[in-house]
Amino acid sequence: xxxxxxxxxxxxxxxxxxxxxxxxxxTERGGSFSGRQDRVIWFGCQECAKIQRELQEIEDxxxxxxxxxxxxxxxxxxxxxxxxxxxxxxxxYRAETPxxxxxxxxxxxxxENFYSSHLKSGTFLVFGGQPGTGKSHLALAIAQQVISRSTxxxxxxxxxxxxxxxxxxxxxxxxxxxxxxLLGSLVDLLIIDEVGSQRGxxxxxxxxxxxxxxxxxxxxxxxxxxxxxxxxxxxxLGPRITDRMKERAIFVPFKWESYRxxxxx
Numbered sequence: 094x095x096x097x098x099x100x101x102x103x104x105x106x107x108x109x110x111x112x113x114x115x116x117x118x119x120t121e122r123g124g125s126f127s128g129r130q131d132r133v134i135w136f137g138c139q140e141c142a143k144i145q146r147e148l149q150e151i152e153d154x155x156x157x158x159x160x161x162x163x164x165x166x167x168x169x170x171x172x173x174x175x176x177x178x179x180x181x182x183x184x185x186y187r188a189e190t191p192x193x194x195x196x197x198x199x200x201x202x203x204x205e206n207f208y209s210s211h212l213k214s215g216t217f218l219v220f221g222g223q224p225g226t227g228k229s230h231l232a233l234a235i236a237q238q239v240i241s242r243s244t245x246x247x248x249x250x251x252x253x254x255x256x257x258x259x260x261x262x263x264x265x266x267x268x269x270x271x272x273x274x275l276l277g278s279l280v281d282l283l284i285i286d287e288v289g290s291q292r293g294x295x296x297x298x299x300x301x302x303x304x305x306x307x308x309x310x311x312x313x314x315x316x317x318x319x320x321x322x323x324x325x326x327x328x329x330l331g332p333r334i335t336d337r338m339k340e341r342a343i344f345v346p347f348k349w350e351s352y353r354x355x356x357x358x
Contacts, residue, residue, distance in 0.1 A: 103128030113138035155242055162244045165275060171252065173245045174236050181233040193227070196220075196345050200231040203343075204238040207314065212243060212281060215312030217338050221322040222347025228318045232284050235316065243281035250287050250301070257300050273300075277307025281314065288319040289329045302334055309337045322346060 105128040111121040116138055123135035136142070166173055183201055188194040203211055203218060210216075220228040236245045248256075253276065260269045276283060283304075291297075308315045319326055327335050 102126055107133050109135075111135075111138075113141060116140045151242075158243055161279075162240065165244055165246065165280060171246075171248065171256075173240060174233060174247055178229070178233045178247070179237065181230045182237065183231075183234045186227060186230055186234060190349060192346075192349060196227070196231060196347060199343065199345055200235050204235045207235075207239045207282070208242050211314045213312070215309065215341060216314050217309075217342035218314075218316045219326075219338065219342050219344045220316065220318045220347060221326060221344065222320070222349075223351055224320060225351025226347035226349055228347055229286055232286070232316050232318055236282065236284060239282050244279070245282045245284070246276070246280045247284040247286065248276075250285050250290065253285060253304060254297050254300055273303055273307065277304050278311045278313060282316070283308060283313065284316040284318070286318040288317050289321040289326065298331060302331070305334050306337065309341065 103126075105125050107123045107125065107130065109121050109123070110118065112118050119138060119140070121135055121137065122139075123133040125133045162173055183197065183204075186197055188197045199218075203216065218232075220232060222228060233247065236247055239245055256272050256276070257269055259265055260267050260272055285301075285304075288301075305315065307313070319329075321329055330338075
């Protein structure tokens, strides 16, 4: 029987001292199938290779999230971030008072630590205040930063109700549970605007409770934007939703006057 060495194949590892322009001196490893030193394939800097693998993992994750976002948008027939809102960023938010600066800082922290912290803990943010005070501006600024690595959906509360009610038709391809599962569990960050802008029927209260309860249960971060504050908001949401949010929600009051005329919100 012919031995491995007789076939000219003699896998051998080698080492040599080398210098990386980024990480300095290191011991480089290499290998040769034939065992000949002039045929060695050198593997380069291990730190550089590690960084490259991590960058590739981040890119693969981002690609996976983009595809997931596209599938969710297609199922709901709505864009994650409406085209007309994509110019709203942290950079062009004008914090003219300490209270505005506080709202900006809370929003920045939420966006910057979303992937490492809030996505794991299922944080709720509640922005409450009069129209035109910048609530949607900051929420959309958060969304545009988060969407690079996670899925995001921004919906008016009436859109939420319409999406669920549309499944009640016999012609609907989706069931009510399909939509509730998308909104309640699959979307990483759900932003619901105009909460409390209407009186709220019993079925609307049930839909809103179901979505929020699912997100609470499954640790899914959520932002609620509302013109209501204090007891008025509590009365609208009802005790079941309020009790769930008390444990995990950060309430941010927008008590200043509207500056919609300045094109901020």
